[in-house]
Amino acid sequence: MSVSTLAADPYVCAPLPVLGRDVSVPLVTGGTVTYAALDYAASAPALQRVWDDVAAYAPYYGSVHRGAGYLSQLSTDLFENARRTVAKFLDCREADQVIFTRSTTDSLNLLAAALPADCQVLVFETEHHASLLPWRDARVTVLDAPRTPQGAVRALERALADRDPHGPALVCVTGASNVTGELWPVRELAAAAHAHGARIVLDAAQLAPHHPVSVADLDVDWVAFSGHKLYAPFGSGVLAGRADWLRAAEPYLAGGGASRRVTRRTDGGVDVDWHETAARHEAGSPNVIGAYSIASACKALTEAGFDALVARERYLIRKVREGLAEIPEVRVLSLFGDDAPRVGVLSFVVEGWNSSHFAAALSAEYGIGVRDGLFCAHPLVRTLLGGDPGTQGECGAPEAAPGERSLNAIRVSFGAGTPDEHVERFVRAVAELVRHGARWTYRTQDGRCVPAV
Secondary structure (H helix, E strand, C coil): CCHHHHHHCHHHCCCCCECCCCCEEECCCCCEEECEECECCCCCCCEHHHHHHHHHHHHHCCCCCCCCCHHHHHHHHHHHHHHHHHHHHCCCCCCCEEEEECCHHHHHHHHHHCCCCCCEEEEECCCCHHHHCCCCCCEEEEECCCCCHHHHHHHHHHHHHHCCCCCCEEEEEECECCCCCEECCHHHHHHHHHHCCCEEEEECCCCCCCCCCCHHHHCCCEEEEEHHHCCCCCCCEEEEECCHHHHHCCCCCCCCCCEEEEEECCCCCEEEEECCCHHHHCCCCCCHHHHHHHHHHHHHHHHHCHHHHHHHHHHHHHHHHHHHHCCCCEEECCCCCCCCCECCEEEEEECCCCHHHHHHHHHHHHCEECEEECCCCHHHHHHHCCCCCCCCCCCCCCCCCCCCCCCCEEEEECCCCCCHHHHHHHHHHHHHHHHHCCCCCEEEECCEEEECC
């Protein structure tokens, strides 16, 4: 069945079972309602499959790479099999390494610590802070927000052409924006980077849960993503890709597991022979449950079929966009325009509303969980809202009282576990709040807009 056929029939793929789908929450106006989790871009709910797999393994949990007992051997096999599952999910090249980390942020900080001396890093201002901030020991060039995918490629090519061609360089780019959901031209950016002797790392935190990611096809050097956005919220992430810079760098963490041999010197110090495998950057007892949960999620998404998952998500995106388009007071934020392909992440502002106030009303009066703020992408949100990208602002905190304008936005995000009713309730709630206003009084408390008691 082709993707075009799937797109015409959104019900070929039912929502995948996730935890929390039947949770009831109280409404400030009285009664309860089934919670509509529409903040997948921050943390997606755990797939039931992942939870069941972890629960089945839990009694057999043991130390990894350290014990001769049955449970330790079983846990070690499970951990290394998880590594192979992730490599297959990402379509890694044969020589690539898969390193388990804590998150996308941790993965990119690990790579930043492994950069060669005098490396130049090129990054767009549109990146999440996880991609924008780790490069403190490098020469960083921050590129302005492009307004078309082609403009992004041209801007990168110009910046690369102006750099010193003899030193190492790294391009860091997102696969899908955590603010607008728009897909970036990763393959074309990778080609531009390689044509100028640079390498490229892909932040796939928002891409991997929604679309297949092929390291080989996209021709990226590294990819990073987080388990908690991939329906596996057990504190684990992945950095996968070329081994040479990672093998040449000092271990990200020094300790047991990263060292192959440690010997005393006559002067009282120690000599260390570090591993050259992924273990070099996985010191300490590994988060085997986190790694296993990521592997379980990779299998579940692969078995469900990304063609069907993508087609159904496009259907949900269309429902949200069409519903919001009928409300003149709503402005959806975009870099590349309304027709740009995107994942299930949309940010918007509402005329006459403080974004924190609006999000609080969605939660308290409708049982809908969204996100408001700057989404840890301050320069991008400021640019999209017409403010100064350099203006200070706290991540997620309101800057004005209820009813006052703020330079914040509201983000709705969804994915493989989202039922139709949740997005339908969301669109209906936005229309009702704009038309009739909030039914409750709200106040600012500890930097958040909350119902007044």
